[in-house]
Amino acid sequence: MLVLVLVLVLVLVLVLVLVLVKENKPDLLAMCQMLAQYPSPSQQHVDHDKGHGRIETRMIDTFIPPSAWLPQGWQPLVQAVVKVVRVIEQKRKGMAQSGEETAWWVSTAVLFAE
Helix, strand or coil, rough: CCCHHHHHHHHHCCCEEEEEEEECCCCHHHHHHCCCCCCCCEEEEEEEEECCEEEEEEEEEEECCCCCCCCCCCCCCEEEEEEEEEEEEEEECCCEEEEEEEEEEEEECCCCCC
């Protein structure tokens, strides 16, 4: 019985949960956005994709939240906050267009930016 419990605990520890933070969790989203204003990211990575008439650049920053930073209930679960900024440039009907969007993620494990 003890072995089974230990195996279950090990499996739970190895499971990575990555959750997109949306506007329906305004407290968590605000804390993630504020976190990016203070400490430097623990890691950064820039990735470029080209195809289908567009160029996409993704800038990824990972942050380790300080203790007691996140809203109650989230702090023990969140080990990393990830900010992904996507910039898309494309030509349509001969005109250049670009757009940018930012997504926030929280993870139960420390993540690498690459």
